Amino acid sequence: MPFLTVVYALLFYLATALLVGGLAYKIRQYAKTPAPLKIPTTPAPVTRSGVVLRMFRELAFFESLFKSNKWIWVFGYLFHFGMLLVLARHLRYFTNPVWTWVDLIQPFGLYAAFAMAAGLAGLWARRFLVDRVRYISALSDHLMLALLLGIALTGLAMDYLTHTDIVALKAFFLGLMYFNWQPIPEDPVLLLHLALVATLMIIFPISKLLHAPGIFFSPTRNQVDNPREQRHLAAWAAKLENR
Amino acid sequence: MADFETPELKEYPVIPHLQEGVMAHSKPFVAKEEFQESLGFPGELVDNWEQVALDKMQELTGKYRGFQVFLDSCVKCGACTDKCHYYLGTSDPKNMPVARQDLLRKVYRRNFTFAGKYFPKLVGAVDLTKEVLDDWYSYFHQCSQCRRCSVYCPYGIDTAEISMAAREIMDCVGVGQKYCNEIIGKVYKIGNNLGLPQPALVDTLEGLEEEVEEDIGVKVRFPVDEKGAEILVVTPSADFFAEPHVDGLIGYAKVFHEAGISWTLSSYASEAANFGMFIGSYENMRKVSLRIREAALDLGVKRIVMGECGHAWRVAYSFLNTLAGPFDFLDPNYPVPQHILEFTHDLIQRGALTMDKSANDDMVLTYHDSCNVARASRMGSKPGGQFTIPRDVIRASCNHFYDMPQDTIHEATYCCGGGGGLLTDDLMELRVKGALPRMEALKQVVEEHGVTHMAAICAICKSQFSKVLPYYGFTMDSIVSVHQLVSNAIVVGSKQ
Numbered sequence: 001m002p003f004l005t006v007v008y009a010l011l012f013y014l015a016t017a018l019l020v021g022g023l024a025y026k027i028r029q030y031a032k033t034p035a036p037l038k039i040p041t042t043p044a045p046v047t048r049s050g051v052v053l054r055m056f057r058e059l060a061f062f063e064s065l066f067k068s069n070k071w072i073w074v075f076g077y078l079f080h081f082g083m084l085l086v087l088a089r090h091l092r093y094f095t096n097p098v099w100t101w102v103d104l105i106q107p108f109g110l111y112a113a114f115a116m117a118a119g120l121a122g123l124w125a126r127r128f129l130v131d132r133v134r135y136i137s138a139l140s141d142h143l144m145l146a147l148l149l150g151i152a153l154t155g156l157a158m159d160y161l162t163h164t165d166i167v168a169l170k171a172f173f174l175g176l177m178y179f180n181w182q183p184i185p186e187d188p189v190l191l192l193h194l195a196l197v198a199t200l201m202i203i204f205p206i207s208k209l210l211h212a213p214g215i216f217f218s219p220t221r222n223q224v225d226n227p228r229e230q231r232h233l234a235a236w237a238a239k240l241e242n243r
Numbered sequence: 244m245a246d247f248e249t250p251e252l253k254e255y256p257v258i259p260h261l262q263e264g265v266m267a268h269s270k271p272f273v274a275k276e277e278f279q280e281s282l283g284f285p286g287e288l289v290d291n292w293e294q295v296a297l298d299k300m301q302e303l304t305g306k307y308r309g310f311q312v313f314l315d316s317c318v319k320c321g322a323c324t325d326k327c328h329y330y331l332g333t334s335d336p337k338n339m340p341v342a343r344q345d346l347l348r349k350v351y352r353r354n355f356t357f358a359g360k361y362f363p364k365l366v367g368a369v370d371l372t373k374e375v376l377d378d379w380y381s382y383f384h385q386c387s388q389c390r391r392c393s394v395y396c397p398y399g400i401d402t403a404e405i406s407m408a409a410r411e412i413m414d415c416v417g418v419g420q421k422y423c424n425e426i427i428g429k430v431y432k433i434g435n436n437l438g439l440p441q442p443a444l445v446d447t448l449e450g451l452e453e454e455v456e457e458d459i460g461v462k463v464r465f466p467v468d469e470k471g472a473e474i475l476v477v478t479p480s481a482d483f484f485a486e487p488h489v490d491g492l493i494g495y496a497k498v499f500h501e502a503g504i505s506w507t508l509s510s511y512a513s514e515a516a517n518f519g520m521f522i523g524s525y526e527n528m529r530k531v532s533l534r535i536r537e538a539a540l541d542l543g544v545k546r547i548v549m550g551e552c553g554h555a556w557r558v559a560y561s562f563l564n565t566l567a568g569p570f571d572f573l574d575p576n577y578p579v580p581q582h583i584l585e586f587t588h589d590l591i592q593r594g595a596l597t598m599d600k601s602a603n604d605d606m607v608l609t610y611h612d613s614c615n616v617a618r619a620s621r622m623g624s625k626p627g628g629q630f631t632i633p634r635d636v637i638r639a640s641c642n643h644f645y646d647m648p649q650d651t652i653h654e655a656t657y658c659c660g661g662g663g664g665l666l667t668d669d670l671m672e673l674r675v676k677g678a679l680p681r682m683e684a685l686k687q688v689v690e691e692h693g694v695t696h697m698a699a700i701c702a703i704c705k706s707q708f709s710k711v712l713p714y715y716g717f718t719m720d721s722i723v724s725v726h727q728l729v730s731n732a733i734v735v736g737s738k739q
């Protein structure tokens with residue numbers, strides 16, 4: 001087996017393990033930590049289904065962000081939904097035969113990559129141009145954008161500049177999934193692209209990317225506004241009552 | 244008037260550029276030993292305070308999901324940076340909600356996250372030092388816990404929750420805030436924030452009875468500690484004598500009189516406000532809340548109604564059932580507790596009150612949504628009732644009403660500048676500057692519609708505005724209670 005194939009195979013096993021394990025740990029932590037008080041930001045839905053709808057609007061439209069800042073909203077929306085489409089498009093490397101809907105979105109996936117890169121560029125520009133955002137940015141905030149933009153640009157480069165052996169690449173990933181390793185195409189742009197992706201996977205559970213699971217557990221968004229109708233009591237708070 | 248400059252009211256609100264450190268000097272007086280100890284906190288900075296603080300921080304991340312999720316989830320998008328009235332009024336970057344959170348988050352990261360432990364510079368993590376603690380004391384007492392930032396954050400990160408946790412941590416290492424902690428001590432000792440003892444309360448209420456009888460020729464009662472009354476009314480103690488609060492109390496009494504329902508105040512639970520929330524202390528908040536339960540049981544009432552007060556309504560509406568429930572000994576046909584506005588609104592809807600709107604014709608009104616009513620509670624059965632019900636009651640009481648600009652009311656309302664335990668003279672500069680966005684909105688309706696008065700339903704808002712309105716060229720009596728309008732308009736005795 002070529003050396004690089006071994007390195008990348010191990011790298012992706014490690015990255016996947018850290019991503020899945022890390023996220024599982026954080027999600028478990030969030031789920032197990034009680035929310036002792038009712039603190040939805042009101043007006044809030046008064047029913048569970050209302051909360052599901054509120055959460056859906058946050059996820060699908062970034063509703064709160066839309067209310068607060070149109071620039072961030074536009075760039076953030078381009079980036080996230082561009083990325084979502086790009087990710088969906090990438091499923092063709094992991095499925096055999098390729099699912100029909102994945103086939104159908106292939107042409108859009110390409111525009112999506114531009115949208116993603118444009119969104120990231122806009123967000124990054126804000127970190128330099130808006131004095132308030134500059135003030136709150138740490139080095140890691142810049143690097144995170146650099147990393148994502150790097151992923152998007154190396155990806156686009158493979159589409160437009162150098163052409164990678166997609167068939168061999170697919171064989172490599174399917175090989176990883178079925179523990180039947182195949183050699184990785186040794187194209188430098190691809191290797192860079194994949195290294196960046198693995199880095200992203202590794203830092204996901206130990207960085208601000210935790211906003212993705214976090215939003216589902218945010219009590220100001222996921223609580224039903226019914227404190228008068230239903231008594232809400234955390235286990236640790238209930239203990240105070242028996243003292 | 245003071246050793247700081249009152250901000251200028253601009254034609255259009257502008258987002259200021261950063262001026263680092265301009266509010267670093269602003270800090271409230273520190274609580275003395277006796278007041279710390281009566282709340283169960285150490286009297287002065289403990290020796291190993293760094294460790295105590297970190298232990299407390301860890302305990303809180305395990306007890307409050309919100310705290311944990313908020314510390315992890317911020318992406319530094321900047322959407323909240325221009326949403327805080329204290330940033331808009333002071334230009335100090337540490338008053339941007341995310342920057343305020345970061346004061347605590349950077350210590351959390353340093354001690355409890357992989358990135359912060361091994362790459363502190365990269366993620367802006369720092370150790371907990373005396374300078375950091377000083378910054379905490381300063382800037383976590385420049386947050387009125389109004390939750391405006393939480394509305395605009397894509398994940399609902401609520402800086403109020405971070406401020407509460409920070410204050411709890413500071414209390415636990417021995418640096419509490421004088422104003423809040425002294426007041427909570429008074430509630431435990433005497434029953435209310437103002438330290439008004441039972442005989443004085445009885446006297447005051449008798450005085451009010453005489454005053455109202457002289458004024459309208461009808462004897463309207465102000466009962467206190469009357470066992471067997473139908474309704475226990477719990478109201479902020481400012482209602483007992485400060486202007487314009489007391490005019491609101493007179494309004495409640497007239498409404499109960501007209502409704503023909505017996506009611507009583509309690510000298511034991513003679514305070515609706517619950518400063519336990521401001522210092523983030525579940526246990527103190529619970530202890531204060533239990534007084535209401537005890538009073539209700541002791542007096543044998545069937546219902547609990549809360550007077551006009553913002554943070555008090557948050558604790559009552561959102562937390563009372565949790566902290567002091569279940570209230571299965573009360574009449575299940577009514578929500579526990581009810582807001583006085585829900586009560587009055589219901590009577591108006593049913594046509595049970597005769598209102599002479601022209602009695603308020605000397606005023607052109609606008610209405611200030613109190614932050615904790617708007618963003619942390621509800622009135623009535625529908626979301627947003629907290630916006631419509633007060634306005635319905637105001638419209639039923641007067642002929643001239645105009646709302647301030649859309650982006651300054653309802654859920655977007657600006658804090659008065661004095662909430663969250665900051666209503667103290669040692670923070671006057673902060674209070675004046677923090678009122679800027681509200682004053683700008685007020686100025687706009689004054690110029691466009693000739694508004695003369697602003698109505699509010701919170702004791703803190705009313706006190707704060709009485710004090711800061713003059714700094715901006717308005718008169719201090721242009722702030723009124725909503726039930727003061729009701730009191731003026733209601734025709735007492737019409738239904739007998």
Ligand code: HEM
Pocket residue numbers: 058059062065072073075076077079080123124141144145148200209211212213215318319320397
């Ligand atoms: C549940 C799914 C997700 C939701 C609802 C969500 C939502 C958001 C929102 C509303 C923002 C703020 C606006 C912005 O700057 O774009 C944001 C920022 C960000 N998101 Fe997500 N996101 C999700 C998943 C992800 C994933 C999977 C990644 C990365 C692989 C990611 C990376 C980022 C980054 C890097 C930022 C910061 C952008 C900046 O620096 O300004 N997000 N996210």
Ligand code: SF4
Pocket residue numbers: 326327328329338339340343385386387388389390391392393401402403406658
């Ligand atoms: S809760 Fe209110 S005062 Fe505190 S940071 Fe947010 S907007 Fe500012």
Ligand code: SF4
Pocket residue numbers: 316317318319320321322323324340341395396397398399400
């Ligand atoms: S809006 Fe929320 S996520 Fe964005 S910087 Fe502010 S607190 Fe962080």
